[in-house]
Amino acid sequence: MKRIHCWIYLLLAIVGLSACQGKKEGGTRTISVTIEPQRYFAEKIAGDLFQINCVTPAGQSPETYDPTPQQMVQISQSQAYFRIGEIGFEQAWMKNLQSQNPDMVVFDLSEGMKLIKNEEEAHEEGEAHHHHHHGSVDPHIWTSISGARVIAQNTCQAFIKLDPENQEIYRAGYQRLIEEIDSTEAEMKQLLQPLAGAAFIIYHPTLTYFAREFGLKQLCIELDGKEPSPAQLKQLLETATQSGAKVVFVQQEFDQKNAELIAKETGCRLVTINPLSYNWHDEMIRLATILAGKDGQAD
Incomplete structure (x- = not known):
């Protein structure tokens, strides 16, 4: 900071x-x-x-x-x-x-x-992996x-x-x-229920609560608020490949270099999202639609 x-x-x-x-x-x-x-x-x-x-x-x-x-x-x-x-x-x-x-x-x-605490790896509920950000708790509620x-x-x-x-x-x-x-939740459930247990990759751990709520697994590129080391990047690539993740999310606020590398190595789609968008409803539906592969751009 x-x-x-x-x-x-x-x-x-x-x-x-x-x-x-x-x-x-x-x-x-x-x-x-x-x-x-x-x-x-x-x-x-x-x-x-x-x-x-x-x-x-x-x-x-x-x-x-x-x-x-x-x-x-x-x-x-x-x-x-x-x-x-x-x-x-x-x-x-x-x-x-x-x-x-x-x-x-x-x-x-x-x-x-x-609230989800930083030290929690969230393995018990299976909703996230390697999530971390500055502070004692995840603030992205x-x-x-x-x-x-x-x-x-x-x-x-x-x-x-x-x-x-x-x-x-x-x-x-x-x-x-x-x-x-309530209507946003109903639409998202319809899109995401078939994906229970599925993984996605993201640079900054913004979607920890989202993942917990819909039974998804979040794999984060950023570790302890920093770029991953070569060894950590290699481990993440192995985990991402084994998870069957299909999407790598990036945000305009963060560097995209490692996200682009992981997308290339795993064959995942690289998609820019904006969880900080003013249009909360539209962005939440867009997230679910992308993960469900129904945004018209999936392979």
Whole structure:
């Protein structure tokens, strides 16, 4: 994770002085979130009652992202911050953001979720292999149906606490979102049930919860947040070949070199995905469709 430079801390002190003023004078109530899928859920529930500021830009990794000075000002003008849980950006910045913006309420949207710990190899449930990322737990809860429900519920409750006068609007938006999540689950189950136990390869272990939920096996190229050594790469190639995996997933935020090598050596399709997409429903269905080989591009 990149170092946080001293000049940024100085900026935070300056921003903190104007934070309260920005919140009082702003006509539109604003909350900040870490990633785009959170913005999707929040806007489904709150409509136009709140402006949703997403900190991590498209194409950037929320594991290592450092906010710009302009973003620090935007965060300081937020009534609340909805954190996804324990992703790298939040671990590096959250304490400082709270200390510089004491009036900003922070809600943890992972509260109530059965989290997967890093040290778990998940062999007991057979849903993942070599999954790891920075922090003590896997933060990618939005890539599962159960995680989406937890996020939706916590988001709704947060809006009600911030604005109890409009709680019926938030409850109605939440109910519509839950219906969408339910229909997404039904469509994904239809696509993925025949694949129970099947494996897929991915560079960064973003789909651990997804794999656990649908009985799949995730094989990760990235190990301990780093590129694999030649020996580890050789072992992964052997495991991938034995697993019968047909797809290697890559994300634009990460290097594709080793993923391309593994795809070539195993004969797997190399497919770019975007779990950080704002369009949560579309991306979840796309994942299931690709794994099921029904996206029109399978061999």
